[in-house]
Amino acid sequence: MQPARIASRDRLIVALDLPSVAAAEAMIDKLGDSVTFYKIGYQLGYAGGLAMAKQLAGSGKKVFLDLKMHDIGNTVARGVESVASLGATFLTVHAYPQTMKAAVDARAGSGLKILAVTVLTSYDDNDLHAAGYRLNVSDLVETRARQAQALGVDGIVSSPEEAAALRAIIGDRMNLVTPGIRPAGAATGDQKRIMTPARAIAAGADYLVVGRPVVDASDPKAAADAIQAEIAEAIA
Numbered sequence: 001m002q003p004a005r006i007a008s009r010d011r012l013i014v015a016l017d018l019p020s021v022a023a024a025e026a027m028i029d030k031l032g033d034s035v036t037f038y039k040i041g042y043q044l045g046y047a048g049g050l051a052m053a054k055q056l057a058g059s060g061k062k063v064f065l066d067l068k069m070h071d072i073g074n075t076v077a078r079g080v081e082s083v084a085s086l087g088a089t090f091l092t093v094h095a096y097p098q099t100m101k102a103a104v105d106a107r108a109g110s111g112l113k114i115l116a117v118t119v120l121t122s123y124d125d126n127d128l129h130a131a132g133y134r135l136n137v138s139d140l141v142e143t144r145a146r147q148a149q150a151l152g153v154d155g156i157v158s159s160p161e162e163a164a165a166l167r168a169i170i171g172d173r174m175n176l177v178t179p180g181i182r183p184a185g186a187a188t189g190d191q192k193r194i195m196t197p198a199r200a201i202a203a204g205a206d207y208l209v210v211g212r213p214v215v216d217a218s219d220p221k222a223a224a225d226a227i228q229a230e231i232a233e234a235i236a
C-alpha cells in the first residue's frame, strides 16, 4: 500500500505527446477534470510547449517538463535556472552524476523538483550492452538510484518493473515516477519494460506516466477515467 501523501487523482500524469499547442489544448479540454497532471516532452516542447507550460501551471494543473537534460554541468545549471521560472513541478535530467549535481544545485530555492531518468523503459539488457554498458538494466537502475539519492535528487524515473527494488533503496522521501504503463490489452509500441497501472501502484510507484494509451485512444477521457479507477482501487 502507498503512503497517503499523494492524492489518487494526481498520480496519473498524461504525456501530451502531440504536435502543437492547439492539439494539446484540445486534448486538455477533452480530458477536463479527469486529469490534473500533464507532461510536456520533446514533441510539444519544441512546438511552443514551454510557453504553454507556464500557462498550464497558472491555470491550476500540475506540469512535468520532460526535457531529459544532459550536458556539461554549467549548461545544465543555467538551463535549470531558466526552467525554474515556468512553474513546473518536475523536470527530468539523465541520471549522470555531474548532470544530477548541477541540476540539484541550480533548482535550490525554487519549487522545481528534479527527477533522474535511470534507464529508459524502451531499453532491455541487450540494448544497454549495445550502447556500451556492461551492467544489466536492474544493476544500472539501482546504481543510478543510489547516486541520485546521495546527490539530493528529488525523484527517480524508471520502469515499474524496478519499482519494488527501488522503493527499498530510496525509501519514501523520493518520488518514484514510472512510464512504461500499459493497461491490459493496450499496444506496447516501443516500450520494453511495462506493467499495468494497478501492478505499478502495487509495486510502489508514486506517479504513472501514460501517453499513447490515453492521447491516441478513440475516447481519451474514458481511457483516463479507466486508469484513474484502476489507480484508486490499487491504493484503497
Ligand SMILES: O=C(O)c1cc(=O)[nH]c(=O)n1[C@@H]1O[C@H](COP(=O)(O)O)[C@@H](O)[C@H]1O
Pocket (backbone or CB within 6 Å): 015, 017, 041, 066, 092, 117, 119, 120, 121, 122, 157, 158, 159, 179, 180, 181, 189, 191, 209, 210, 211, 212, 213
Ligand atoms: O522521462 C520519461 O517520462 C520517460 C522515461 C522513460 O524511461 N520512458 C518513457 O517512456 N518516458 C516518457 O513517458 C511517455 C510514455 O509514453 P507512452 O509510451 O506513449 O505511454 C513518453 O512521453 C516518454 O517520453
